[in-house]
Amino acid sequence: MSSESESSRKIVTAAMLVIGDEILSGRTQDKNVAHVATHIGEIGIQMKEVRVIPDVEDEIVDALNHCREKYDYVFTSGGIGPTHDDITADSVAKAFGVEIDYHPEAMDILTRHYQTSGIEFNEARKRMARIPFGGELIDNPVSKAPGFRIENVFVLAGVPMILQAMMESVLPQLSGGAKMLSKSIGAHLPEGKVAEQLGALQKRYPEVSMGSYPYFKHGNVGTNLVLRSVNEGDLEDAYQELQKILTELGAEFDLPE
Amino acid sequence: MSSESESSRKIVTAAMLVIGDEILSGRTQDKNVAHVATHIGEIGIQMKEVRVIPDVEDEIVDALNHCREKYDYVFTSGGIGPTHDDITADSVAKAFGVEIDYHPEAMDILTRHYQTSGIEFNEARKRMARIPFGGELIDNPVSKAPGFRIENVFVLAGVPMILQAMMESVLPQLSGGAKMLSKSIGAHLPEGKVAEQLGALQKRYPEVSMGSYPYFKHGNVGTNLVLRSVNEGDLEDAYQELQKILTELGAEFDLPE
Numbered sequence A, B: 001m002s003s004e005s006e007s008s009r010k011i012v013t014a015a016m017l018v019i020g021d022e023i024l025s026g027r028t029q030d031k032n033v034a035h036v037a038t039h040i041g042e043i044g045i046q047m048k049e050v051r052v053i054p055d056v057e058d059e060i061v062d063a064l065n066h067c068r069e070k071y072d073y074v075f076t077s078g079g080i081g082p083t084h085d086d087i088t089a090d091s092v093a094k095a096f097g098v099e100i101d102y103h104p105e106a107m108d109i110l111t112r113h114y115q116t117s118g119i120e121f122n123e124a125r126k127r128m129a130r131i132p133f134g135g136e137l138i139d140n141p142v143s144k145a146p147g148f149r150i151e152n153v154f155v156l157a158g159v160p161m162i163l164q165a166m167m168e169s170v171l172p173q174l175s176g177g178a179k180m181l182s183k184s185i186g187a188h189l190p191e192g193k194v195a196e197q198l199g200a201l202q203k204r205y206p207e208v209s210m211g212s213y214p215y216f217k218h219g220n221v222g223t224n225l226v227l228r229s230v231n232e233g234d235l236e237d238a239y240q241e242l243q244k245i246l247t248e249l250g251a252e253f254d255l256p257e
Helices: A003-009 A032-042 A057-070 A088-096 A104-117 A123-129 A160-173 A191-204 A232-248 B003-009 B032-042 B057-070 B088-096 B104-117 B123-129 B160-173 B191-204 B232-248
Strands: A012-019 A045-053 A073-077 A100-102 A130-132 A136-138 A147-150 A153-156 A181-187 A209-217 A220-229 B012-019 B045-053 B073-077 B100-102 B130-132 B136-138 B147-150 B153-156 B181-187 B209-217 B220-229
Touching: A012 A032, A012 A057, A032 A045, A032 A073, A032 A160, A045 A057, A057 A073, A057 A088, A088 A100, A088 A130, A088 A147, A088 A153, A100 A104, A104 A123, A104 A136, A123 A130, A123 B191, A130 A147, A136 A153, A136 A160, A147 A160, A153 A160, A181 A232, A191 A209, A191 A220, A191 A232, A191 B123, A220 A232, B012 B032, B012 B057, B032 B045, B032 B073, B032 B160, B045 B057, B057 B073, B057 B088, B088 B100, B088 B130, B088 B147, B088 B153, B100 B104, B104 B123, B104 B136, B123 B130, B130 B147, B136 B153, B136 B160, B147 B160, B153 B160, B181 B232, B191 B209, B191 B220, B191 B232, B220 B232
Parallel strands: A012 A045, A012 A073, A073 A153, B012 B045, B012 B073, B073 B153
Antiparallel strands: A045 B045, A100 A130, A136 A147, A147 A153, A181 A220, A209 A220, B100 B130, B136 B147, B147 B153, B181 B220, B209 B220
């Protein structure tokens, strides 16, 4: 077996830590999880857990140490700005048991940026150049202050526009595995009507994960049926069988692109 | 000190478990966290942690047992429908070490509902009446299949419309503590400009949590400064001082309602 086909079968996993009181309080709606999950999914990395935690050092350290041990990759968002509540870099250093100090390259980038823009490079802004020992910078084309990677952990900004820009340079650094393929059907029926047949179908295709998501829209009841698998043949077979089941139940359904 | 003022000072905490592969894959954007966090916040319960986990029994059991021990309340969303992937009730029973079976009252509710609507009350739909021993039902006025409460854990539906309806009957069951009050300022300046003064202000008001959230909108750079505290006097004083700081910096700012 070639190493390529080995890697195409391997399950590669990730977790994400969303760091910030604003998401927890409900004031701000997170947009970063869906972005990261979708983009790593496309290269064969499955998001397995997300934790939203406050700007509290012990919480960050505990969650990070749990996740970096359990999953292949960990992404964090938030807490790397210039203000006193930006404690992610220090917490990451503590989790890894390494020192943290001004990173020469980060200082260069920020010094040039603030010189060019005529903005004072004050002590608070210099905090953004503090990187745990062993960290490699992640480019921030939007506002310059870099993220960083240390081992399997990628420390990203919380502002969605910046996180998305950082992910552009992170994605090529990741080694994906088996790609999770998915097919979905929008069925115009309540999920209780197809539940038994779906359960039986699931038993016949253990390698296809079958999810059922009811919706209530404009007075209509329907169910999105989602099949996911790393095995393309099984996925296609199960998808065809599911359409046959729905037809036999007399249900209309849509097949999205 | 009266018991009322005792309860108004107590910090009451909560966590939420969002259960479902669909949120993790990035296909579906969670809307339930913000709803629950906002509504419990209004009665003095602080959301301290959120975990998004897959439909996997061990993951649900571990996360639930961690959170129900650590926080005053736990809310779960998702996984209580009629299909094979709905394993939340069984996982909750396992976490509490109790049996699970058809709950007589839940069976009554569903029997009547399906009789009235002329829909078959099949085996799959009966699954929705399975409640861990000791669980008390939570009313579902939308689609009838109930949620349930067991000790400090509230098990809710994943469909936002149903979760929101369930929360209506959950909220009166909760005992809130100190209400987290907040004031915010939209400052028309980059956060690095106010970071040092904000850090110094934070030191003078340890009971006010000060958050700084930069934004980039239509080419403008700005910062939302959010002050949060259970101490109304400190909050107001810090808020006034912060406005003075921004004025001295020559920054324009908005004071939202």
